[in-house]
Amino acid sequence: MRTRPLLSAIRTRRAVPWLVLLPLLLAATGSGVDEDPPADPASETVEVEIYLSNDTLGDPCTGKVFPVPRTVAADDPLTGALEALLAGPTDAERDEGYWSWFSDETEGMLRSVEIVDGTVMVDLEDLRPVIPNASTSCGSSILLSQLGTTALAAAEGASSVFYMIEGDHLVFYEWLQLGPPGHPLIDASNPAIVRHGNQWYLRDSLTGGPATTTFYYGRSGDSQHMLCDWNGDGTQTPGVIRLIDGRPNWLLRNTQSGGSADHSFIYGRADDRAVCGDWNGDGQQTPGVVRERADGTYVWHLHSWLRGGAAGVSFEFGQDQYPGELPPAWPVVGDWNGNGYDSVGIVQGHPDGQLQWQLRDATDAGAPDWDFVYYDGAIWGDHIERHAPIVGDWNGDGRDGPGVTRGSGAVSPQWLLRNDPSAGFADQDFRYGRHMDITLSWR
Ligand SMILES: [Ca+2]
Ligand SMILES: [Ca+2]
Numbered sequence: 001m002r003t004r005p006l007l008s009a010i011r012t013r014r015a016v017p018w019l020v021l022l023p024l025l026l027a028a029t030g031s032g033v034d035e036d037p038p039a040d041p042a043s044e045t046v047e048v049e050i051y052l053s054n055d056t057l058g059d060p061c062t063g064k065v066f067p068v069p070r071t072v073a074a075d076d077p078l079t080g081a082l083e084a085l086l087a088g089p090t091d092a093e094r095d096e097g098y099w100s101w102f103s104d105e106t107e108g109m110l111r112s113v114e115i116v117d118g119t120v121m122v123d124l125e126d127l128r129p130v131i132p133n134a135s136t137s138c139g140s141s142i143l144l145s146q147l148g149t150t151a152l153a154a155a156e157g158a159s160s161v162f163y164m165i166e167g168d169h170l171v172f173y174e175w176l177q178l179g180p181p182g183h184p185l186i187d188a189s190n191p192a193i194v195r196h197g198n199q200w201y202l203r204d205s206l207t208g209g210p211a212t213t214t215f216y217y218g219r220s221g222d223s224q225h226m227l228c229d230w231n232g233d234g235t236q237t238p239g240v241i242r243l244i245d246g247r248p249n250w251l252l253r254n255t256q257s258g259g260s261a262d263h264s265f266i267y268g269r270a271d272d273r274a275v276c277g278d279w280n281g282d283g284q285q286t287p288g289v290v291r292e293r294a295d296g297t298y299v300w301h302l303h304s305w306l307r308g309g310a311a312g313v314s315f316e317f318g319q320d321q322y323p324g325e326l327p328p329a330w331p332v333v334g335d336w337n338g339n340g341y342d343s344v345g346i347v348q349g350h351p352d353g354q355l356q357w358q359l360r361d362a363t364d365a366g367a368p369d370w371d372f373v374y375y376d377g378a379i380w381g382d383h384i385e386r387h388a389p390i391v392g393d394w395n396g397d398g399r400d401g402p403g404v405t406r407g408s409g410a411v412s413p414q415w416l417l418r419n420d421p422s423a424g425f426a427d428q429d430f431r432y433g434r435h436m437d438i439t440l441s442w443r
């Protein structure tokens with residue numbers, strides 16, 4: 001469930017515009033020289049260093065790079081340095097053994113660069129067809145060391161570099177076969193629990209420990225609990241379903257605090273499973289309901305506004321393979337492919353203890369785009385062992401991944417969270433909450 005806060009202000013290093021001070025200095029000395037033409041800021045230049053490989057000086061595959069000077073416009077030396085790097089070494093430098101993936105073929109392929117909270121965000125045109133061999137192990141080491149060292153040398157106060165191709169970081173890191181780092185503008189998901197139906201305990205890290213935000217919201221009899229970004233401000237806040245006269249009332253609040261609902265409406269039927277997601281990619285998460293037919297087929301009804309009424313879109317996806325019996329199937333929602341749109345999924349518990357995830361990247365009927373078993377040690381049938389699937393962007397890369405919380409008896413539930421929508425080991429493993437708490441994620 002990705003949210004995209006507004007870009008914070010762009011901060012790039014600026015050379016001291018000392019020429020601007022010159023008239024003041026001259027006036028202070030009383031020289032009376034006032035016929036100099038005014039300085040043109042655009043014509044000011046500053047010297048920067050770009051970093052190239054040179055295998056006579058050091059092994060390029062280990063990331064060794066060496067500086068050569070460039071003169072760039074003083075008003076934006078960071079952009080100037082990266083543009084100069086992307087234009088490649090000069091002929092004279094090549095004669096001296098300097099080497100780079102970049103040349104006149106890649107010149108001009110910088111789309112933008114800005115510094116966000118100490119991270120240089122570099123957005124490139126699609127380099128992949130121009131320099132395909134840069135994706136090898138040695139090749140990517142050279143590429144990243146040249147770009148990264150040049151960027152950090154020109155970006156005062158920055159400590160890391162984050163790359164995108166045409167605005168999409170997943171494309172860049174998949175090209176180099178690297179796991180994507182956390183996105184500087186996307187918060188990672190964190191654990192939350194709801195106890196006794198109305199006590200909310202949110203924690204701001206993927207570790208055990210005390211809650212960092214605690215409040216009461218709703219009533220102990222409320223039947224379903226959610227954390228979603230109802231107003232699109234980047235923060236997920238509580239929502240509950242309360243059955244009144246057999247009808248599900250959605251009571252949604254825009255802050256992580258107790259108080260009255262900011263939105264209330266009736267949507268769906270009493271037996272529906274309530275979900276919430278950003279179906280249209282506008283940053284605001286809105287309701288959906290999932291209805292199980294007698295044959296176990298799930299029908300999803302989604303809409304992109306905070307009120308009742310007919311669903312905007314309805315379709316079938318998923319099938320409870322053991323309808324009416326344990327193990328159950330759970331509807332789940334997430335942005336599995338990181339495109340900014342939430343979509344649907346089903347987690348099926350199998351009698352042999354496997355949790356099978358079938359996830360689709362679109363909000364319409366069709367085959368799963370992702371189908372895998374994550375966690376195979378579940379035991380069904382009573383409250384001694386309790387398992388629940390959970391979804392979140394645990395590493396803040398913009399893609400939601402699977403998780404399972406498992407609780408037994410007096411022991412605090414174990415959270416087993418995985419970054420990739422695939423079979424494998426947990427990337428995060430900690431205990432948080434108490435047995436029988438409802439487990440959720442938030443950001
Ligand atoms: Ca919000
Ligand atoms: Ca939306």
Ligand SMILES: [Ca+2]
Nearest residue numbers: 335337339341
């Ligand atoms: Ca998506």
Ligand SMILES: [Ca+2]
Nearest residue numbers: 393395397399
């Ligand atoms: Ca993720």
